[in-house]
Amino acid sequence: MNITQETIRIEGMSCGHCVMTVKKAIESLEGVKEANVSLEDKKAVVEYDEKKVKLEDIRAAVKEAGYEPV
Numbered sequence: 001m002n003i004t005q006e007t008i009r010i011e012g013m014s015c016g017h018c019v020m021t022v023k024k025a026i027e028s029l030e031g032v033k034e035a036n037v038s039l040e041d042k043k044a045v046v047e048y049d050e051k052k053v054k055l056e057d058i059r060a061a062v063k064e065a066g067y068e069p070v
């Protein structure tokens, strides 16, 4: 397994509930090992296997959950 770490800036999160929603949306993707989402820093640090999932897929999942990856 080849784990990549990327940081995604996310707009639109306003509370802990948003953080959990984003975390769950990202972590539900096949190939994602972990997502650490920060409300304060408006970002998600995601560890994933780039052979299984692409950064674009992760960004799409965030968007689908109702938030804006920037």
Ligand SMILES: [Cu+2]
Pocket: 013, 014, 015, 016, 017, 018, 019
């Ligand atoms: Cu919220």
